[in-house]
Amino acid sequence: EVQLVESGGGLVQPGRSLRLSCAASGFTFDDYAMHWVRQAPGKGLEWVSGISWNSGSIGYADSVKGRFTISRDNAKNSLYLQMNSLRAEDTALYYCAKGHSGSYYSSFDYWGQGTLVTVSS
Amino acid sequence: EIVMTQSPATLSVSPGERATLSCRASQSVSSNLAWYQQKPGQAPRLLIYGASTRATGIPARFSGSGSGTEFTLTISSLQSEDFAVYYCQQYNNWPRFTFGPGTKVDIK
Numbered sequence: 001e002v003q004l005v006e007s008g009g010g011l012v013q014p015g016r017s018l019r020l021s022c023a024a025s026g027f028t029f030d031d032y033a034m035h036w037v038r039q040a041p042g043k044g045l046e047w048v049s050g051i052s053w054n055s056g057s058i059g060y061a062d063s064v065k066g067r068f069t070i071s072r073d074n075a076k077n078s079l080y081l082q083m084n085s086l087r088a089e090d091t092a093l094y095y096c097a098k099g100h101s102g103s104y105y106s107s108f109d110y111w112g113q114g115t116l117v118t119v120s121s
Numbered sequence: 122e123i124v125m126t127q128s129p130a131t132l133s134v135s136p137g138e139r140a141t142l143s144c145r146a147s148q149s150v151s152s153n154l155a156w157y158q159q160k161p162g163q164a165p166r167l168l169i170y171g172a173s174t175r176a177t178g179i180p181a182r183f184s185g186s187g188s189g190t191e192f193t194l195t196i197s198s199l200q201s202e203d204f205a206v207y208y209c210q211q212y213n214n215w216p217r218f219t220f221g222p223g224t225k226v227d228i229k
Contacts, residue, residue, distance in 0.1 A: 035218070037165075044223045045157075045165065045208050050216035059216030062122065100170055104215040107155035109176060111164035 009115030022096030144209035
C-alpha cells in the first residue's frame with residue numbers, strides 16, 4: 001500500500017524557516033517524480049514544487065522561487081521542502097504527492113494527508 | 122506559466138442528474154490534463170488522467186474528454202458521495218504544473 005506521511009509543519013514567525021519532510025512507502029520511490037502542493041485555508045490547490053526521480057530536474061512556483069528548496073533522499077525514501085523567509089501568505093496545508101508514472105509528464109496518483117504550516121507573529 | 126480556468130465556480134445538481142464541468146488552459150496542454158476530487162477534510166483524489174483515462178477504482182460514471190485547451194469532466198448520474206470540489210490540473214509544462222481554481226458541486 002502506498003503511503004505518504006508529511007511532517008514538520010507548525011507555527012512559525014514571519015521571516016523564519018521550516019523544513020517539511022515526506023516519508024514514502026509502498027512503492028519504488030526512486031522511480032517517480034515527487035511534488036509539493038499546498039492549500040491555504042478555504043482556498044484551492046496550488047502546486048509548489050516538483051523534483052524528478054534523480055533530482056536532475058526541479059521546478060518551483062513563482063510564489064516560492066528563491067525561498068523554498070525541494071530535495072529528496074532516495075536511500076531514505078524521503079522528500080523534503082526547505083522553506084525560508086516565510087510569509088503570512090505561505091500559511092497552508094502542505095501535501096506531498098507522487099507522480100503517477102515514471103515520466104515527468106504525469107498526474108499525481110497518491111497524496112499524503114498534509115502538514116499544516118502557519119506563519120504568524 | 123499556463124493558467125487554468127474552470128467553469129462554473131459552483132454547480133448545483135440534484136442526485137441522479139448529469140453534471141458537466143469545464144476546464145480551459147491558456148495554451149495547449151495536449152492531453153496532459155488531470156481531474157481531482159476533493160471532499161472536506163480530505164486530500165485530493167485522482168479521477169482522470171490523460172484527459173480521458175479513469176484512474177484505478179474510479180466509477181464509470183466519471184468521464185473526461187478534450188484536448189489542447191478545452192476539457193470536460195462529466196458525471197453521468199450524481200451520487201451523494203460525488204458532492205465535492207473538482208480541480209483540473211495541467212502537467213504538460215514540466216516541472217511547473219498548475220491547477221484550476223476548482224468547481225464546487227453541491228446539492229440542488
